[in-house]
Amino acid sequence: MTGTEPKTVPFPLRVPGEPFPPPRYEEYRRREGLVPTQLPNGNRVWLVTRHTEVRAVLTSKKISANPDREGFPHISDTMGVPRQEQIPGWFVGLDSPEHDRFRKALIPEFTVRRVRAMRPAIERTVDELIDTMLAAGNSADLVADFALPVPSLVISTLLGIPPVDRDFFESRTRTLVSIRTSTEQQRDTAAKELLRYINRLVGIKAQWPGDDLITRLLATGSISVQEMTGVLMLLLIAGHETTANNIALGVVTLLLNPQWVGDQRAVEETLRFHSVADLVSLRVAVEDVEIGGHLIRAGEGVIPLAAAANHDESAFACPHAFDPARTERHHVAFGYGVHQCLGQNLVRTEMEIVYRRLFERIPTLELAVPVEELPLKYDGVLYGLHELPVRW
Amino acid sequence: MRITVDSDRCVGAGQCVLSAPDVFDQDEDGLVVVLDPRPAPGEHDVVQQAGDLCPAHAITVNED
Numbered sequence: 069m070t071g072t073e074p075k076t077v078p079f080p081l082r083v084p085g086e087p088f089p090p091p092r093y094e095e096y097r098r099r100e101g102l103v104p105t106q107l108p109n110g111n112r113v114w115l116v117t118r119h120t121e122v123r124a125v126l127t128s129k130k131i132s133a134n135p136d137r138e139g140f141p142h143i144s145d146t147m148g149v150p151r152q153e154q155i156p157g158w159f160v161g162l163d164s165p166e167h168d169r170f171r172k173a174l175i176p177e178f179t180v181r182r183v184r185a186m187r188p189a190i191e192r193t194v195d196e197l198i199d200t201m202l203a204a205g206n207s208a209d210l211v212a213d214f215a216l217p218v219p220s221l222v223i224s225t226l227l228g229i230p231p232v233d234r235d236f237f238e239s240r241t242r243t244l245v246s247i248r249t250s251t252e253q254q255r256d257t258a259a260k261e262l263l264r265y266i267n268r269l270v271g272i273k274a275q276w277p278g279d280d281l282i283t284r285l286l287a288t289g290s291i292s293v294q295e296m297t298g299v300l301m302l303l304l305i306a307g308h309e310t311t312a313n314n315i316a317l318g319v320v321t322l323l324l325n326p327q328w329v330g331d332q333r334a335v336e337e338t339l340r341f342h343s344v345a346d347l348v349s350l351r352v353a354v355e356d357v358e359i360g361g362h363l364i365r366a367g368e369g370v371i372p373l374a375a376a377a378n379h380d381e382s383a384f385a386c387p388h389a390f391d392p393a394r395t396e397r398h399h400v401a402f403g404y405g406v407h408q409c410l411g412q413n414l415v416r417t418e419m420e421i422v423y424r425r426l427f428e429r430i431p432t433l434e435l436a437v438p439v440e441e442l443p444l445k446y447d448g449v450l451y452g453l454h455e456l457p458v459r460w
Numbered sequence: 461m462r463i464t465v466d467s468d469r470c471v472g473a474g475q476c477v478l479s480a481p482d483v484f485d486q487d488e489d490g491l492v493v494v495l496d497p498r499p500a501p502g503e504h505d506v507v508q509q510a511g512d513l514c515p516a517h518a519i520t521v522n523e524d
């Protein structure tokens with residue numbers, strides 16, 4: 069540790085016109101220790117950019133994921149995304165052991181085997197959306213017409229939303245994540261409508277059990293009816309825009325690297341390469357803790373940057389190359405530690421089906437605008453595309 | 461090589477099953493079970509990978 073104050077770097081990290089991951093990450097990784105930045109609210113927090121240190125933060129028992137704690141790095145007033153104090157059951161913001169009760173109850177719904185059983189339903193959803201696009205002409209916005217509805221419809225299948233309600237569910241979830249085309253008030257209304265709907269659905273399942281996730285979770289007896297709403301909202305929000313962004317960016321990458329179309333290994337590599345959840349795992353130190361030889365004091369915020377870790381050359385050979393044949397699989401696109409993405413196997417299956425069916429059924433798929441003109445989401449929490457104009 | 465797992469730590473991410481499906485499985489509750497605690501040499505690489513990928517450090521690999 070050196071005595072001199074390290075230089076504070078600017079926030080936000082993503083700047084319009086710059087590529088992603090930001091070239092500055094490379095410089096941050098080379099610095100000794102951690103990198104201080106200042107959030108819009110004035111708080112000073114530590115950025116963590118190297119792979120080993122990102123993993124160390126995400127497995128440290130002295131570091132908390134609880135947004136109610138003093139010093140937690142709130143990077144924005146994440147609209148529509150509730151907090152634990154507002155909505156019980158939002159367990160991504162709880163630490164062990166409180167967190168584990170929810171996680172344990174949900175694990176059986178996301179096993180490799182269970183997800184495999186969902187394949188036919190996912191294939192049907194994907195094919196129907198492709199049918200609709202093909203029927204509508206020879207061009208589309210692949211974000212609005214495909215990447216957003218796929219995960220929303222898959223989640224509604226997972227949650228056991230009755231088919232008659234799926235359009236409602238899909239339209240409200242779409243509003244929630246469309247920061248460009250919806251107003252704050254519209255997003256607020258959509259979030260409230262979804263909460264009310266999910267509340268009602270849980271009430272119905274409590275009275276009339278079915279063969280679905282909600283019924284099974286209630287039957288475990290470890291999650292209350294009240295907490296169920298938070299759990300289900302979390303599944304919805306955690307699984308929607310994340311997946312949509314990865315679909316859209318992955319399609320662009322495959323269009324630019326057509327030699328990898330049809331290769332299943334491309335799925336894992338799009339996750340590492342794009343790291344859409346760069347700014348998702350936010351943490352705060354509960355006690356003084358040393359990470360990579362650097363002291364983080366109790367109450368200081370910590371932001372492990374997934375995209376920085378996933379492009380760390382000491383963890384991945386030629387990290388900036390899109391190379392599905394690489395053998396390193398230890399990317400942190402899904403986080404690490406006890407909060408590592410619960411939906412990851414669902415994502416892998418979904419992505420595999422999406423890329424395969426899209427290019428099988430629309431072999432002439434191409435970008436309708438030059439790649440430099442694609443509107444990148446430098447303004448949201450997640451990295452992605454606002455629109456993806458394509459034609460065939 | 462000898463594998464031990466701590467299913468109390470397991471968070472059901474399924475990384476082990478994806479890496480080494482002949483060695484690891486998930487039980488009814490989604491928690492890790494070891495199918496083959498003394499895997500053949502041909503499996504050693506993927507078992508090492510599973511041990512590294514496990515986000516909860518629930519897998520211990522002993523080289524004896």
Ligand code: HEM
Binds near residue numbers: 159219307403408412
């Ligand atoms: C490409 C798509 C996805 C990405 C990149 C992604 C990424 C992540 C990341 C980075 C975390 C860790 C958050 C933290 O450390 O605080 C996480 C947690 C979580 N994800 Fe995902 N996710 C994706 C899709 C999904 C899907 C489809 C679902 C479910 C339907 C899902 C459900 C969850 C849940 C419930 C958690 C919290 C787990 C816990 O706290 O134990 N995710 N995800």
Ligand code: SF4
Binds near residue numbers: 476
């Ligand atoms: S990888 Fe680790 S946490 Fe995930 S199922 Fe296997 S043992 Fe459990």
